[in-house]
Amino acid sequence: MSDEDNRADMVAEGIPERRFGFWRRCYAMMVKEFIQLRRDRVSFAMIVMIPVLQLLLFGYAINTTPRNLPTAVLLQEDSDLARSVLKALQNTAYFHFTREVHDVTEFDDLLLSGKVLFGVEIPRGFERAVRRGDDPALLVAADATDPIAAGSALSALSVIVQTALAHDLFVGDHPSPPFEIRVHARYNPASSSRLNIVPGLVGTILTMTMLIFTALSVTREIERGTMENLLSMPITPIEVMLGKIVPYVIVGFIQATLIIGIGVILFGVPLLGSLTLLAALSTLFITANLAIGYTFSTIAKNQLQAMQMSIMFFLPSILLSGFMFPFAGMPVWAQYIGEGLPLTHYLRIVRGIMLKGATLENLQYDSIDLLALMLLAMTVAVTRFRRTLD
Amino acid sequence: MTATTPSRADIAIDVHGFSKSFGGREVVHDLSMQVKRGTIYGFIGPNGSGKTTTIRMLCGLLTPDSGEGTCLGYDIRRDADKIKRQVGYMTQRFSLYQDLSVRENLEFVARLYGVRDARATAREMIKRLGLNGREEQLAGELSGGWKQRLALGACTLSNPQLLLLDEPTAGVDPKARRDFWNEIHALAARGLTVLVSTHYMDEAERCHEIAYIAYGHVLVHGTVDEVIAKSALTTYTVTGDNLTTLSAALSGKPGIDMVAPFGTSLHVSGRDKSALDATIAPLREQHGVHWQHSEPSLEDVFIELMTRSKDNFQ
Incomplete structure (x- = not known):
C-alpha cells in the first residue's frame, strides 16, 4: 500500500492526523496569506518602497550640522577688510550669502519671515577702526528659533574666521582677531530647544491626527457598503468632501487650541504675535491636511491602503519639514520636497508668530503655499472621487 | 398590437441594447426593456444573471458599455443627476448607516434630497413604518425585517416616481415579506413605478409584469399568465x-x-x-x-x- 492510500484510508476513517495537523494548518494559513499579499499590489509595493525610498530619501537629506545656511549681508562699508571677512565667512561653508540688503528694516524682515537664518552686518568705518586697534564689533544676528540649525555655525564662527583671516591680515601674531564678533541669538536667546520643539509639535500632531480622520472617510463608506446608497442619492463630490472635512476642522481647531495652550502655560513658550492670525492660519493648515487625507481616501481601495498612504506622507512631513532636522541644512532637492508639505510652511508660520512675532506680511508666501496645497488636494480629491461603481 | 404601445409619457423605463462587462466578462448583454408607469415590474433570474448590474445602470451607479435609454424621460447617460432626484434605490445589502439611529438615518436622507422640514418628514416616516419607539435605536441593531422596512422608508422618503428594489426581501420572514409587498402595492396604486428583483416565485407572481433574465439576457417577459402561456x-x-x-x-x-x-x-x-x-x-x-x-x-x-x-x- 502506498503512502497516499494510507492517508486516504485514515481520512476516510476519520482519524485525525495528530502529528502533522498543526504544521499543515499553519502552512495552509501561510500559503493563503502569501497569495493575498501578492494580490494586494499596494502592500507589496510598500514592502520595497518604505525601506528603500525612505532610507535613501532621509539618509541623503538629513543633516544635523547643516552648511550653506542662507545669510543676509548688510554692508555699511565697502572695504578690502569687509570683503575679506565676508569671504572668510563664506569659506567656512556654514554661511551662504543669499541676500545683500541696504538697511536695517530689510535685514530684520528677512530674519522675521525666515528667509534667512543669519544676518551679518559690517558697520561703517569698520576697517579704519580695526587699523586703529579699536576692536570694532562685527554683528552676526542669528535666528535661534531652531538652535540646532544655528548652533554649529555659531560655535564655529570665531575660530574659523580667525584662522581664515590670519594670512589676510597683517596681524599674524595676534592671538585673537582685531575685532569683536558680536553674536545676537534672536528670538531664543537661551537657545532652548523646547521653544523650537513645542510649536513644531503643534504642527506635527495636527498633521497626524487630521490625516487619519479623513484618510479613512471614503474607504470606510465603501467597505461598509454605504457608498452605494450615498451615490444613488443626489449629492455631488464637492458636497461629500466639504461635508466630511468641515466637522474635523472644528475638531482640529480644538486640538490646536489645547496644544498651543499647554505649550504656553506648561512649557512657557511665548506668543509674541497675533493670536487671531495664529488661529486663522492654523485653521488653514488643519483644512489643508484634512483635504490631503481625504484625497488619499479617494485614491485608496481600502482602509489599509489609506493608512499606508498616510504613513508615507507623515514620515517625510516629520523628517523633511524642518521639524526634526534643520530645513536649511538639507540639499536643495530635499528642500523642494519639503516645500510641497504643508507642515514645512506651518512650522515657519507657527514659529514665526509665536517666537518672533511675525505678521501676515512676513508670512504671506507660506500662507499662500498652504492655501495652494489645500486647493490642489481638494481638486485632486474631487476629480478622483468615483461617482459610479464602475 | 400598435394600439397597446404606450405613449412616451406612460413609460418610466425605456432602454435598448444595454451591455456591461466587468474584466472581460459580459454581465449584461444587449438588454432592452420597457416599464410602464405605475406598474410593479419583477426582475427574476438566478444569482449572477445581471439583475443588480442592470438596476445600477438604471440609476446611474454604473455606466453601460453600450446601449441607451431613458429613465423617467431623462437620458440615462447624460442626466444621471436628474434621475437620482426622482428615483429611490434600495440596495441588496443594507446600506444605511449602522451607527446612526433610525431617526438620524431618515433625517440624513431627507436633507440630501433637500426636503424642507427634514425632522418632520423623518418623524412622519417613522410613524408610517411603524417604527415608533425605535427611532433612537441604532440601525445596525435592528432585525432583518425592520432594517428592510427602514431601507424602504428611506428610499421612498423623497416621494420618488420610480423605486428600484434589489432583492429587497432576502432574509426576511414571511410575515414581514407580506407586509412589504402590501406596501409596494399601495405605493404602486399611488402611481409609483416599482422595479423589483427577486428570485422568489411567489413574489414574481405578485408583480404586474415580469422579465426573466439569465446570463445577462432577457429570456421572456410579460404578465405572469403570458409568461406561462409562452412556455x-x-x-x-x-x-x-x-x-x-x-x-x-x-x-x-x-x-x-x-x-x-x-x-x-x-x-x-x-x-x-x-x-x-x-x-x-x-x-x-x-x-x-x-x-x-x-x-x-x-x-x-x-x-x-x-x-x-x-x-x-x-
Whole structure:
C-alpha cells in the first residue's frame, strides 16, 4: 500500500492526523496569506518602497550640522577688510550669502519671515577702526528659533574666521582677531530647544491626527457598503468632501487650541504675535491636511491602503519639514520636497508668530503655499472621487 | 398590437441594447426593456444573471458599455443627476448607516434630497413604518425585517416616481415579506413605478409584469399568465405513494425535462408533449398514483428556461 492510500484510508476513517495537523494548518494559513499579499499590489509595493525610498530619501537629506545656511549681508562699508571677512565667512561653508540688503528694516524682515537664518552686518568705518586697534564689533544676528540649525555655525564662527583671516591680515601674531564678533541669538536667546520643539509639535500632531480622520472617510463608506446608497442619492463630490472635512476642522481647531495652550502655560513658550492670525492660519493648515487625507481616501481601495498612504506622507512631513532636522541644512532637492508639505510652511508660520512675532506680511508666501496645497488636494480629491461603481 | 404601445409619457423605463462587462466578462448583454408607469415590474433570474448590474445602470451607479435609454424621460447617460432626484434605490445589502439611529438615518436622507422640514418628514416616516419607539435605536441593531422596512422608508422618503428594489426581501420572514409587498402595492396604486428583483416565485407572481433574465439576457417577459402561456411546457401533477422512487425512475427519460417535488406531489414537465405522454403512459396505470394534467407553475417555467439558457449561453 502506498503512502497516499494510507492517508486516504485514515481520512476516510476519520482519524485525525495528530502529528502533522498543526504544521499543515499553519502552512495552509501561510500559503493563503502569501497569495493575498501578492494580490494586494499596494502592500507589496510598500514592502520595497518604505525601506528603500525612505532610507535613501532621509539618509541623503538629513543633516544635523547643516552648511550653506542662507545669510543676509548688510554692508555699511565697502572695504578690502569687509570683503575679506565676508569671504572668510563664506569659506567656512556654514554661511551662504543669499541676500545683500541696504538697511536695517530689510535685514530684520528677512530674519522675521525666515528667509534667512543669519544676518551679518559690517558697520561703517569698520576697517579704519580695526587699523586703529579699536576692536570694532562685527554683528552676526542669528535666528535661534531652531538652535540646532544655528548652533554649529555659531560655535564655529570665531575660530574659523580667525584662522581664515590670519594670512589676510597683517596681524599674524595676534592671538585673537582685531575685532569683536558680536553674536545676537534672536528670538531664543537661551537657545532652548523646547521653544523650537513645542510649536513644531503643534504642527506635527495636527498633521497626524487630521490625516487619519479623513484618510479613512471614503474607504470606510465603501467597505461598509454605504457608498452605494450615498451615490444613488443626489449629492455631488464637492458636497461629500466639504461635508466630511468641515466637522474635523472644528475638531482640529480644538486640538490646536489645547496644544498651543499647554505649550504656553506648561512649557512657557511665548506668543509674541497675533493670536487671531495664529488661529486663522492654523485653521488653514488643519483644512489643508484634512483635504490631503481625504484625497488619499479617494485614491485608496481600502482602509489599509489609506493608512499606508498616510504613513508615507507623515514620515517625510516629520523628517523633511524642518521639524526634526534643520530645513536649511538639507540639499536643495530635499528642500523642494519639503516645500510641497504643508507642515514645512506651518512650522515657519507657527514659529514665526509665536517666537518672533511675525505678521501676515512676513508670512504671506507660506500662507499662500498652504492655501495652494489645500486647493490642489481638494481638486485632486474631487476629480478622483468615483461617482459610479464602475 | 400598435394600439397597446404606450405613449412616451406612460413609460418610466425605456432602454435598448444595454451591455456591461466587468474584466472581460459580459454581465449584461444587449438588454432592452420597457416599464410602464405605475406598474410593479419583477426582475427574476438566478444569482449572477445581471439583475443588480442592470438596476445600477438604471440609476446611474454604473455606466453601460453600450446601449441607451431613458429613465423617467431623462437620458440615462447624460442626466444621471436628474434621475437620482426622482428615483429611490434600495440596495441588496443594507446600506444605511449602522451607527446612526433610525431617526438620524431618515433625517440624513431627507436633507440630501433637500426636503424642507427634514425632522418632520423623518418623524412622519417613522410613524408610517411603524417604527415608533425605535427611532433612537441604532440601525445596525435592528432585525432583518425592520432594517428592510427602514431601507424602504428611506428610499421612498423623497416621494420618488420610480423605486428600484434589489432583492429587497432576502432574509426576511414571511410575515414581514407580506407586509412589504402590501406596501409596494399601495405605493404602486399611488402611481409609483416599482422595479423589483427577486428570485422568489411567489413574489414574481405578485408583480404586474415580469422579465426573466439569465446570463445577462432577457429570456421572456410579460404578465405572469403570458409568461406561462409562452412556455410550451406540459406539466403533470402526480400525487400518491413512493413518489421518490417514481421521481428517480422518470429522471432522464425521453420527453421528461423536469421532475420536481412539491410537498406531497411531484411536478413532471416536458417540452415535447407526445414524447412525455409516451414515457409516462405505462406509469399512469400504476396503483396508488394519481396523475393530473395541470398548468405549469411559474417556477416550472423558470427552471426550464434556466436549464435551457445554460445550454445556450454557457
